[in-house]
Amino acid sequence: MNKQSIFLVGPMGAGKSTVGRILAEKLGYDFMDSDHEIEARTGVTIPVIFDIEGEAGFRARETTVIDDITQQPGLVLATGGGAVLSAENRRHLAARGFVVYLRSTLPALIQRTKNDRNRPLLQTENPETVIERLLTERGPLYEGVADLIVDTQQASVFRVVRHIQDQLVREGVVS
């Protein structure tokens, strides 16, 4: 039987990449990260793609990568924070796997992203305001696509992983 893939969605700093890698290890699944896959295919970093092709160019690459990856069974996929903006991505995520929304509060997201220069959308005078706006705009999109919502602001990475594992067993997604 094909193992159903697990897709992690949520805002920048929610922990999709960090949690996803450990969750995959625990489940014995492959791990993929759409941001890393885009960088591997292009050979440049996300900030460079934004510089050269703009956000629209990055989003087009993201949609191709998500279409490819979501067709593979038995993996954990950490998506980029803006992957849910595309209706096509949302359709593929919802139809092809079990979607987990890693939710967090604004202060936690600010704290977790403040020292990282690899997120082009946050390289502004006021990243806090940007995170708040993105959360307002995208929160309903994450919720709409999710099969499971997990609050992460007060839990360690390992507790989040454990909680997801327990819920996946409860839902019959993994045994």
Ligand SMILES: Nc1ncnc2c1ncn2[C@@H]1O[C@H](COP(=O)(O)OP(=O)(O)OP(=O)(O)O)[C@@H](O)[C@H]1O
């Ligand atoms: N539950 C948690 N508690 C404390 N720190 C966390 C937690 N989850 C993630 N972090 C930390 O927050 C930072 C951002 O995490 P990560 O890169 O996994 O986020 P992301 O959701 O993949 O973001 P992006 O959408 O930008 O790829 C990392 O330094 C990570 O160690």
Ligand SMILES: O=C(O)C1=C[C@@H](O)[C@@H](O)[C@H](O)C1
């Ligand atoms: O939230 C976003 O729009 C983004 C999140 C990151 O994962 C990257 O995909 C990129 O920096 C854009």
Ligand SMILES: [Mg+2]
């Ligand atoms: Mg990530």
